[in-house]
Each structure stands twice: as C-alpha cells, then as structure tokens.
Amino acid sequence: MSIKRFSLEYNHVNGRTFSVGDVLSGRVIVVASKETKVQVLVVKAKGSAEVKWYGQDGPNTVSYQDEKKYFYLEHIILQDKNKGDGSEIIRQGRTVYPFSFVIPNKDMPSSYEGRWGRITYNLQAELTQTIWSIHKTSIDFPFLTKSEFPFTPKSEMSIIGLKERQSATIISFYGSGKVILNVTSEKMGLMQGETMEVSVEVINGSNGTVTPKFFLCEKQIFLAQLKTLVHTNEILFGSGESVLARTSRTIINVLSIPRQLSPTFCNCSLIKLEYTLKVTLGDPLARGPDIKLPLVILLGSSISSNPQTVHGT
Template sequence: MSCGRFFFLCDSIMSVKHLSVDYDKVNEGGSFSPGDILSGRVTVVTTKETKVQSFLVRAKGKAEVAWCEQQGQSTVAHSDKKKYFYFEHIILQDKNKGDGSEIISSGRNVYPFTFVIPDTDMPSSYEGKWGKIVYSLRAHLTQSVWLVHKTKTEFPFLTKSEFPFASKSEMIIIGLKEQQCVSRVSFFGFEKVTMNVTSEKMGVKQGEAIGVTVEVRNNSARLVIPKFYLVEKQTFAARSKRTVHTNELLFGEGESVPAQTSQTMTKVLSIPPHLSPTFFNCCMMKLEHRLKVCLDAPLLRDPEVKLPLVILLGSPKPQRQKPKRSIWFRKLPA
C-alpha cells in the first residue's frame, strides 16, 4: 500500500469519532413484543465532512444453536439458525456504485428510524448453554471496501403467548393450578424408606412462591434429610441432532428424619424473579423445569422424585440495555 493511501485511510478513520444506535422504550419494563413499533436513532460524530458509500440500520430477530461432539477421534460441529425477521433502513446510499458521493456533515448527526415488529408468534429473548434467541439493532457506515464502521445493541423481547409451552395441549393449561403428587419407595437391604411429595400446583410465576409437602417414613437405620432442587433442562436441536444441558439450583433442606421415625414437613420455595420462563415455541431449543426432592443419606444412591413445574412469566421488571459494541473497522489485507 502506498503512503498516500495509508494516510488517507488513517485520516478517514480519525474523522469518525463516535457511532451508536439507540431505541425508545415502549413500556416501563423496556421490552418489546410482536406488533410493537421499534423507533430510535443512529448517532454519528465526525470531525469534518465525511464521504460515505452507504449508511444503514438493520433490525433483526434470530435464534441460533451451536455445539461440538466427540465422535471417535474426530470432533463434529453441529449448528443451525432461524431468522424471525430482518428489516433494513437505508440512511444514506451513493448513487454511483461506490464512488462515496454521499456526505455526512462535520459534528454530531442524528438519523431517526422506525420499524414495526411482525405480529407473529416468536420466542422471548433467551441465552442458554449452546444457543440463544437474540433481537438486535445494527448500524453500518461504509466509507470504502476497506473501511466499515459497525455498532450493535440488543433489545429485550417478550412473546405475547401466555403459555408458550402448551399451544396444542389444553390439558396442560388446565393442570397448571392442580396439585402434583408423586411417591417413591426405596429398599436398602431389609430396610425401607417411603417418600411422598406434593406440590400445591404445577404452574408458578417468576418471583412467586410454591408450597411443597414431603412425608417421609424412615424405617431404615439411617438418618435422612430431604433436599429441594429446581432442575432446568435446556434442549437444543440442529437439524436431526439434539443435545441437552441441565442445571440444578438448590432451594434448601428440610428437617432431618431420624431412623425408625416418620415426619411430614412443608417447604415454601421462592422462584427467582430472573429465572427464564418455560418455553417450547422455538424449533431449535426449549426450556423445561422440574422440582426435585431427594433424601440425603449415606447410601450409594440418594432416592429422589421429580415433579413437573412450569415457570410462567411474571410482572416484567425494568431491564438494563446491554452496552453497545464500540465501532470497529475491517482490517486491511496483508
């Protein structure tokens, strides 16, 4: 590269001091839903008049999954993507195929934009172990084939579906308010431990509490202690392949049950308000929950039971906007 071109590029880079994209909130929680109007502005600050080839802002909603598996001596990668919507608003575009004829004035320049989010069923924003559902705004300012400025910000999105896990099963919706019961009998040699677990309902909102009753009949020679867990199951699919990731959150312990005694106890469990709700309305990932109660005892394997649990969307909380990415430039070829 000649010295003249190098100094021209450096001068062009330095002329753009700031590039950002912002949006206007439509509610106190700061989230968007299908059918909402997404308005905002792109701000660019330059030290002098700057020629550009194109300047645009894009709105995008997408889901993507990616993970690797070991198959023998080889590592196999699996990935997939789904686009929910894609819109582009051209702020400036030269008319002569890249001659840089459009001009941005020196100083602070603000360009408004408006998009209408499609009024269709789309999953809420989510980030799991091997996949994520992201809704974002991106601004691109192109000065030349060698020089592109970019910035991005994500905005929180909430589905309109009250039950994004049961669109085809009315029985699941009816069962959300009903009690859930399960029993487990464990034998250790000639000894026996019986555990009955009952939750007051299957559906509970973020931030709410649920009562769980445990009856333990301990006919063994060991002391046992009930422990309560919330199990999160993330399932990811890429074409015909699937993988699962689970997390366990310890809620706490119940009262100890000595040998040769019986005891009934009720534990009130509070669902964390930040916990992602259960969902099935994404073709590449789903999120399920279970309530697990196990008996902590000096055994080879702790007896446990699991109850279905559906986490429902609670009252939306004001969400912090994720930091914007700094503008960056394409590297020059070696």
Template sequence: MTIESFSIEYDAINSRNTFTNGDTISGRIILQVSMETKIQSLIFVGKGKARVVWHEYYGQHQHRVYWANEKYYDVKQPILRETSQDGTAVLSKGRHVFPFSFKIPDRKMPSTFKHSTGRIVHKLRAELKQSMKLTKKTKAHFTFVSKNDMEYPGLMEPQYGCKDKSLSFFGSGTITMDVHTKRMGYKQGGSVKATVEIVNNSSRDVKPKFILYEKQSFFAQGHRKLYTTEILKEKSEAVAPAEKKVLTKVIPIPRELPPSILNCSIIKLEYRLKVYLDIKCASDPHIKLPIIILSHFSEAQMQSLSTNTAFEDFPNPSTQAWNNMPQPLDPPPSYSYAMASSSTYPDKHSSLM
C-alpha cells in the first residue's frame, strides 16, 4: 500500500473555532507515501449542504421515506497538477504537505446543525485520484455560524398577546391575561423580560407559569416532522379571585443555546416563550410569543446597534403600541443543546407546538 495516510486539517481563527460568511479558512492536505507514487490529481472541495430524511411506518411491513436536500456551495480547487508527460504527478517517498486557502461564500445560508432527522453540514474535503484505483477521500467538518440577519421582520419590535378565559365548571367568572415582551430578538446568554397583566374576575386562584422551548421542524415532499423540547420552566406568584396584578418575570436564555435557524427551507430551529395560567380542574389558557436567538455579535454589528447602549436596551425607532399589535404567528416553512434533541413530547405537551 503506497498511500500510508491521507488527511485534511484547518486552522482556527477564534477561540470558539467557528467561521461565518466571508471568512477565509486556511489549512493543509497531508499525504504520506511509502514509495515513489504517481498521482493523477489532488483536489480540494469546500461544501455546504442540508439533508433531511425520516421514515414513517403504516403497518408491520409498510413504510415511506421522506427526504430532501439543499445545497449552498460546492467549490473545487485543483491542488496538484500533472508534472509528467503521461498526465500524472510523481511524489517521492515520505510526507507531503499541500496548503490551501478557501473563502466561505458571503451569502445568506444556515448555521451548522445536527439532528437524527436532518443536518446542515459545512465541510472541507480532499480527493486523491490514481490510475486504476478508487478515488481516495478525506474530510473535516467545520462549525459555521451564520451572520445575524438584523433586518428580519419584527426582530426589534415588541411582542404582545392576550387571552380571555371563562370558567363554567368548578368555578365561575372570567380571567384576562395580557403578555408583553420588549422584542423578538435576543443574544445568547441574554434574558427575556416578560410583563404579564392578569385580571382575575373569577372564583378561582390562578398561577402564571412560563416555559421557554424550542421547535425543530423538518420539511420534505410536502410533509413536516416536528420535535419540541422544553428548555426551562419558571413560575410566578398566584393571583387571587377578584384581584388584578401586573407581574414581571425575567427568563434567562442559556448561553449554550444555538442561534435560531430561519434561512433554510428544509430545516428550522425556532424558539417560543409560552405563558399560561395554571387553573385547577380547568384547561389552562396560554399565550405563545416568538423568540429569535442571535449568535455572537461581530464588532461591526455591535457598533451598528449602539455604542453607548447595551443590546438589551436597544431602542426601536418603529415601535408600535402593544395594544395595536396582533398575536404573532409561526413563520412559514422555507452542536451543543440542539444536537441532543431527538424525540417528540407525549400528547400532554402537544400545546407547545
């Protein structure tokens, strides 16, 4: 065996070892040969793509496979050109290092994501071709984090929802709940400040509770596969009958949560804040507001937001009155924490969806 080892590696450009749109990745392809060897070609490939696949079973012997692919870039660069008359290059015995430099396309595309049903992959690959032999391939994945889309509709606008509940069994009267948040977009490790106004004109105590959860959606051939996962729960003090209260709850966003993925047509990673009233022996009224988790800000993005004001207090010039804003709707279809999520909730959690 003349090819003893064949590998590709790259250099980190930051402490997180992540890359974003327009970054340049430098590295090397390493080839170890045991004797003088002829090579037809050595090619570098940079590739970004998404793939979704799942099985649905309709009986003991019947099932259907749903799948979809999406490609973002596929860049090839020749590394080793022929140097002899027969169209081959000759490598001497020993270790050979071939440097490469690859610029990630500066266009909108989704971040690295991995799940049992679908994944978004950004990788570097080398292909080695020899006469009368199978092509040898080696690869290395890198973590791509998409630049924040600060022009996403409603990103910096207040979010609002309201709900009325009438009690008829095991109680009487009505309950009204209004929920406000300052915006839709939040940075990793930040916090969501939710203001809840409750007017309890009923005969029962009600207790507001909060759930931050994620939605992972996969689309293929006109079908959707959905997973929901609770991230954290919080609760607040009870509101007694014939009482009106305005409560404020600060919901921390775990720093390890991956940013939202909203720019892929076959995979979406979304977050919601669900606020509901726990009422014994009655269905719980709830409100769900969208949350967009943004990735780490670049220096330029921080300057564009504000040089003197923290992101959590960044003002929105087009703020509308809360009372005039409709209930937000789900947007249409288009490694850490999210990687571990691979199972649906039982039916009792279906209201998260």
C-alpha cells in the first residue's frame, strides 16, 4: 500500500461548463510513501448517454438498457518499456502529472440526470502497479451543448413558433352547468428564470366557485431496445383568482420559469426532455380535459465566468 493518495483535478473554462472545442486540462496527483514501480498511468476522457430500467414480461423481470458513446480519449502519462516489468518509477512523496484533452467538435447533448438515465462527461485516471494492484479515480465534468436547436429538428416554422402566442379552449361540465376556459400564453419558448404572462378567461355557468390552477409539467422520455418509458412530474406554478358562480372573469397571471430546470432537449437518441404548461379548474368534480400548451425551456444566461479548479477523489 505504498500509494497513499491518488486523485484528479481539472480546470474550469467558460465559467462552470465545457463545450465542444474546449481544452480540458488538469492534473493527476500521486502521493507515495516510498519509491514505487508502476506499469502504466493513464487518464481517460469520455462522454456518453445511458438508460436502464426493469419491466415485466409475463412472470419474468426484464432489463432494458442501452448506451450511446459520444467520444473516448486516452492520454498515457507513464508506461513501462517492456509492458509489465514495472520499469517506470514514481518517487516518494507528492508527484503531479499534468494532462490535456481537446473536446471533439461534434453535436452532443448537455449533461443531464434523469429518472432512468443520464448523460455524463467523465474523467478517469488509472494507475496499475501489478494486475492485482490497480488504483482508480474519476470525476464528472459539466458539459453544455453548442447545438443551436437542441430542442427541435431544424425547422424554420418551429423556431418562429417559439415567439408566437398560443391559445386553447375547453368546456368542463358540472352538475349545475358548464364552465368555459380560454387560456392564452404569451409565447412558447422561455429561458430559464424568465417570466411569462398567461391570460385565463373563465365563463362560469355553474352554481359553484372555480379557481384556475397552473402547473409546469415535465416529461422525461427514455428509449432502449425498441421500448419507451416515460416519467412525468408536475410543479404547481400557482393559482389564479377564484371565479364565483354565474360570473365571468379574465385573470392575468405572471409565471416564472425556475432557473434550475434543465432546458428542453431532443438531440439525444436515448433521452429526451419536454415540458408543457397545464391549466386546470382545480376541482375534482369538473369533468373535461385540462388545457395543455407546449412549452420550450431555453438555456438561460451564464451565471459565472470565474475560472476554478475542481478536485476528484
């Protein structure tokens, strides 16, 4: 056990994230209690997407999984001349080995962690003394896509639609009458942290009071082995003002997109992320569909641009 510490560090660029074409540099730190012979010291950088879940096929439990590799880079720092005789020496004490990679210039999705899958970009260092003594350490680094349209196929009409108003109408029936709900959203595409004005016209023909409620609906889609699994989550945006029986009212609500939400994306073959704005009357006795309007969350502005160093273990 002559290796007392084996760790990775990398330097940030672009504030907090990396993108295609960036230089990913850092160092491997080795602390040895005595002079130590080694076979190889290597650093690897890779990007990949992976999904995995379990389902039932009759009485049997089936595993569905798939992986998509975006890149794999390898940098050999030390390697013995005779491939196994341990001719490379790490001196006693603390030794620092620098490394550097250039992230490939190709279309890749941003880092993402979902319910049954994730998109990760990772550094791993491996130090082999013998086949029975191998030290490993790894750390993820955040990656941000430079794809101009990660949220949609490159269609001019779909891009124009991000700025257009959206409207929908439903009729819900109560025992004493019906309620007409007209919803208009300011636009379809919003950045993280941005606010949006939503207009709700309520024509309450029933004998009860109704209250519009607003939800942000998240939809995670996972694909593996020709199977699709969907995970949904609803976030309550808030409630509008109540509308009394036999009255009409137009309610204006300003909704704010949480800054921490991941942007919409579909530029990954295994994982996709979509959002909708849902408006409901908030009454379980109401019969009729909720109004759902498509919502595209776009990447917001960068929060920080200060260079940093991140440590692995």
